Amino acid sequence: MAILAVKDISGIAEPLPGFFATRSNGIEGEKTLNVTGYKTDLNQHGYKLVKNENILIYKDEEYIIKTHKEKTSKNGVGVEVTALHRIFDDLINYRIYEEKSGTLRINAMLDFALKGTGYTYEVDYTDLPTSVEVQNFGWDNSLALLRSILEKFGAEFDYAGKRIYIAKKIGSKKDEPFLRYKYNVSEPEKEIDTSSFATYIRGYGKQKDDGTYVVQAEYTSPLATIYGIKHADPVKDERFTDKSSLLAEMKNKLGDSLDISLTFTAIELANMGFKDVRKGDYLWCVIEPFDINVQLRVLTIEDYSNDKKPPVFTFGSVTKKASDLIADFDTTKKTVDKVIDASTGTIKASALNTAGLALKSDLDAHVKNTDIHVTASEKLTWDSKESGGNRRIGSPSDEYNLDGSDV
Template sequence: MAILAVKDVSGIAEPLPGFYVTRSNGVEGEKTVSVTGYKTAANQYGYNLVKNENILIYKDEEYVIKTHKEKTFKNGVGVEVTALHRIFDDLINYRIYEEKSGTLRIDAMLDFALKGTGYTYEVDKTDLPTSVEVQNFGWDNSLALLRSILEKFGAEFDYVGKHIYIAKKIGSKKDEPFLRYKYNVSEPEKEIDTSSFATYIRGFGKQNEDGTYVVQAEYTSPLAKIYGIKHAEPVKDERFTDKDSLLAEMKSKLNDSLDISLTFTAIELASMGFSDVRKGDYLWCVIEPFGLNVQLRVLTIEDYSNDKKPPVFTFGSITKKASDLIADFDTTKKAVDKVIDTNTGTIKTGAINTSGLATKSELDAHVKNTEIHVTAEEKALWNSKDSGGAAADLEKRLTNITWSQATLKNNWTQYSDASGTYVTQFGKDMVGTVVLRGIVASGTVGTSTPIYTLPVTYRPTYPHYFCGSAGPGYIFTGVIKTNGDVCVEKSTNPTPNAFIALNTQFKI
């Protein structure tokens, strides 16, 4: 399970074991997390920091909590929050108090809009205009100015941390793999929206003092021969003084397109070779009942901290001019015909890459592996417990752990105070989650002086980094090495070994 932590405005951070995360990553640039969990002894310090405007840290990205709902569960109090990637909070709260006018390149506009924010950028200029004409660009927050730049240049953006990536289109077009009805797609729905459809538009540029216009233009779509003249809202813009520029603007505003939306359930994506599909990618899709061979785009990817729950892809179609859409059918069909036998409706043998596929004997050995599969008796015992949502699920997992007491070394001892002694233990639940708990003190801080060493079957595949409480108001950073050593790297407590709360978990 991916680790979630929370940090307050003063920089104090605490882990949130037992919390569940749903992350949504959309092609329009939005990236949010929804988090649920309830208060336990393992997360009590972090739970108290889950408040509006504090920071959630998840998969090396920071999200600002914007909504917070606390409620009661059967086993105590819990919380549900949503958080927005901090780029939006940072940029909307930074303002530019000047303006620019003239013909500007995208780099100059980005330098101006992001000046002082601490954010960097890179631009793939393929298919982007060299420059655009702007008037009074500025006097707004940096997020609004960034959105304005993307609109003017017809671009999209993505980001990692404080680095922004801009291109005509985020993602790539893939010839393979593909989606097909009844093969790895079920329950398709098709919707065509023509509510804003038009075939004719007029444009007016800069106006003379006598009320006439320096330039005027009109444009009629070829689709007017099929659907008739349907007037669009005219373009009136003082920036234009030549007909070619005005016509280009008019054509971009005219919606002489058919908006086709396809929704469906995609199944067995991983086995079809979809492991490298990313937000913004385009995939071929064949829906025979609708007579469609079209290219779909990944609009949103939703993933989860629960490793057992696969990510969900939301696909949408490209909005194209109707004439282009019709022309593309032939191109798409040729691409699909390379991998599908049209006589049998099955994939051609030569199109399948069998490298890395499991043999039947390997699959049988995997199915019979009792260490990673739940038996019928275990399942019945699990299901017999009272169900109460996420809280009850966590309780079931915890109560099925067999705990072992750690053998402390390097002068580390059990911590005790008036509230009692919290024995240092480790355990593993039914689905392979290793859990550490307990409080220690007095040992030697450092990655070469472990507190204790986990047995071979409890060790992480990769180093597991975590943080925790080093006493009221203090935190420490720790690491569990692949050799099982549980170490404290650094502590903010002036007496760094006075109090170390070992509360973390990881999947093996």
């Protein structure tokens, strides 16, 4: 059982025996701790310290309690709290009261954003831009400035203690083994959600005193040629002062994606041959029924203070580019063109003469079959009031007319 302790703002620390912790570690850098427990004789002193803004210590890292819920039950009085890793609390509460403009390297921007925070950094420059152009960079908290730097350079970050690690992509790509349908992946799911689908978006950056914008842009997805113009909510963000960064954010908001999510425990991954899987790692996934052969990424890792409960790894999601969707559409269109007569909009007779399918003559005979179809005279007789038109079927509590209208 991993040791869990609590410390108040004066530095007094107490253990929390009988408490359970669940830690979630995500690819966006967030790291949260959910802790639950009941008050007992063994933890009564520590229990009193489990309050907002006090510190939870778990696996040599500190988390600041942000939400606190206490309740009673048959087991007595208990508490559930959620805590955020210290780095977020430290950086969001430290502010930079100056700004920079010009073409800057990432290390210069990091020095500026983290100055005075007590945090240091290490950068893997592989595949990162040498520099970016910024205007009025500053006058914000250090966390917001760090996020802005990562966005401008297209980078990700991780951390340990007060050391921040930055790279184009954290994690590594593993060529073998791989996750495969019916081999080590059972019942995968594919879901495509178009409820927020859009093909056009506008963006507005920093606003001037006169109400105009320093930069604004618009973007139309190639999919608009197929589905037409569908407007998305515009991006309005004071952080953007250059068009390229604004456009990148707009495209990200409008992105077409195919979401695939797979979840495995550490034991399941080990049985498949995967060892030392970390956040950000890419693993090959092959799912033939969905025509998927991609590298899925470890997005979150959830571990527990209970040693008998193995960590859980969640994989996803894959972005399918607009050009790929257009290619899929073109393939479908070519197939449809083979069976639909463009001039009449009806099925081509030749398309029905396929082995295993009904012939056009068969369909004609079926339609004309008077033994299984109601004739015109029969329909007139049925519809007449004298013959019981509007006849009811079903139970008395669920009655409706044969024509589909309510009783």
